[in-house]
Amino acid sequence: MTAYRELAETLEEVARERGKLAKIERLAETLGRLEGEELRASARLASGSPFAEWEQAVTSVGWVTVAKAASEVTGWDLETIGACAAAIGDLGEAVGLLLTEEPPDAMSISEVDARLRELARERKAAAKQKAVEAMLRRSSPAEGKYLVKTLSGGLRIGADVTTVEEAIAQAFGADREAVARAHRDCGDIGETAVAAREGTLSEIRFRLFHPIGFMLATPIETAEEVTSELPLFAAEDKYDGIRAHAHKSGSRVSLFSRTLDDVTAQFPEVAESLAKLPGSFLLDGEILAWRDGRPESFFRLQRRLGRKAPEPGLLAEIPVAFMAYDCLARDGRPLFEEEWTARRRELEAISPDLLVSPVHRAETPSELDTLFDAARERGNEGLMLKRRDSGYQAGKRGRAWRKYKKALATLDVVVTAVQQGNGKRAGMLSDYTFAVRDGDRFVNIGKAYSGLTDEEIRKMGTHFRRITTARYGPVRAVAPEVVLEISFDSIQKSARHKSGFALRFPRIVRLRPDKRPHEVDTLQTVAEVYAKLIGQTGRGA
């Protein structure tokens, strides 16, 4: 039996290593010593969750529940816990620093795994809190730190899923590509690790209804950036909807969002129409607000989000459709390794009743810009460029797919602090301070008066009160959870914010519940946009 303490120490050492190779090596060393259930659980926990992706489970323990449990175990009042988390910048780290003992009765990896699974099944916050307390009472500083990080949904040790895949390959002398393929097909890094150890990776087969990672695109700012590659790309409109994978077999349909959440019940008309199509398949596409054969704005689609089951009135008011643009499996055959051209053939062959995204071709940058304008004209965001000779790299951001949006269009940011507004909105938490990502941390870049409706602000206010980590007079620091899309007029250098930049006239475009905090734009992106602005105007903005 291996102690969870040992895994926590490993994660700590992985976090301390700067180089990716050293991280992989350190993780491989520990995974290589494990087998069976312990290996399965450890590979998953090293990826940040006790669950396989296909399990569709989260421990769903809120920040406040964890903070209350930490308060009970450490003896510090809740306000001090919150202040510590804010000072350190991470609740898990703070809990680790507040724990001082190494309790003798160490938990095994399997015990931690079982307790986390039980926690997910538990519905009552009070019972969840008791369960977290019980674990923290038996935790060393490192254990407490990584347990809380696991509960908060991110280890932040600079090791992404690719790192864990590579560590598995190294630990068991398996081929990296084979590990990645098996992981994608079974949707479980734990099962993948065990198969790698036992030499049975090739026996793992793709299964429908296990959520799969999405292939992501690298942005381009100008058409000229891809001049030489243009003939190799297929161009499609970039839709302004909710990206989704549709799994279908017989009359069963499941829709998974980019966060790998099952959103089928939210879009019953999509599930219904796909169920009528022949065969089995896995499609990549976009759920769009759809009327009279045209996409409507995301603003309208937004009203359909976050509802478990929409009432008939809303279904009629805001109809949606699924715009398919890729086919990743058909009639039992996975197509991930097939070239885009072959996948596209399969997609078009499914049924004339399937809504399929039209494909365009551009040979020159100016043709591409013409296409871009036409896409905008149709109410879409811009263009997607897809290499015709590329496979589908699930869960990876590569250069085989490019997205072409208008420069300065918008930034995705995470809210770090909220403040009460003045005048009409006095007493409401209407002013948001928001941040972009810089490596493992968030750096503030601006503050905006909400562009949301009063009702939305009130609803958000309740949420922000719940995730408040510290109070400074009228200002509340909040856990970085809420993702917003903002637009702005310009970017300036600024000493006011830690990012070194400030946005001019930032406006909140919309909430982005489909994005996780670690998916917000990076400081690097901001710096690039800024550099481009300087280039355009020929002076420091």
Add this chain to the structure above:
Amino acid sequence: MNEPLAPFLEVRPEGLYCPAFDAAIDPPVAARRAIVSHAHTDHAAPGHEEVWGTRETIAVYRRRNPEWTGEAREIGYGERLEENGVTVELYPAGHVLGSAQVYFERDGRSLLYTGDFKRRLSRTAVPAAAPPAGILATESTFGLPVFRFPPTEVLEERLVAACHRAFEEKKTPILLVYAFGKAQEVALALTRAGIPSVLHGAAWKLLPDFEAAGHPFPMSRAYETGPAQAGEALLVPPYCARTPIVRNVKRRRIVYLSGWAVREASRADFDAEVLIPWSDHADFPELLAHVADVAPEKVVTMHGYSRDLARILAARGVDAEPLATARERLSEDPATAGDPGEGT
């Protein structure tokens, strides 16, 4: 108006003021007369007409402000001055060379202003005293229980180990340390371990003041004399982390030495591979120990987590409140917080 430090000190928008001596205490802007607890720039603003402090503090103040033409009044630890019925006396603070706590007394009532202090071992500062006082005006830079720092000896071991690992990897250890105090203590620890060091000019120029106090630096040289060679450690202030002096060292291992190093985020802030929580400030247990030893009737907290420390003390039955100056409030705004002062 609430006067928590009466009758000794007034709380003014720009900081603390002592009417009996017509002197400002560690004023952040130029003052007519300033009692300066130590020579870090956030306590020793340039341009005072008159500076009162220990001999070492004044020497470093002069060296950091070579254009300064004001008057200096040296006060030794234990020397008592009296004015308008109030006596003032400087006690060692254990923070940096020459650092002092300021003790005020009148008719059996007393106030201890700690300035910045620490109670862990310092190799260059006289160990902190804890004279009993009725009012304690204490710093609270690290006034939260997450801030606990290991003993100096343990930190020195970690420092030496980090340098040796860098040498093994054929890298230059780059030590991010504040120019006054920590740089010299770190250079001395390296000297004892037989590791030669190259010092950034801001730290190098202060060595004569440490040598005058009996701390020689036989294994240190100035960065001006050339970049670090194999087997040498490079000491630069943290703000240099992303400047050419660091960037030009192709094979490097950056070590960040600060109380803020307990935060993993400082790894990204400073590109640091190694974080060593080495601070010249009291950690949380030391803050509590100081309150216990000084045994005041009232505690006023200032700098950093002043509100939190006051709340925690109050919960333990100590009459405590945070100092409310404009400067204190500024440091609590999350938009501007997290800019650590010198010597943290």
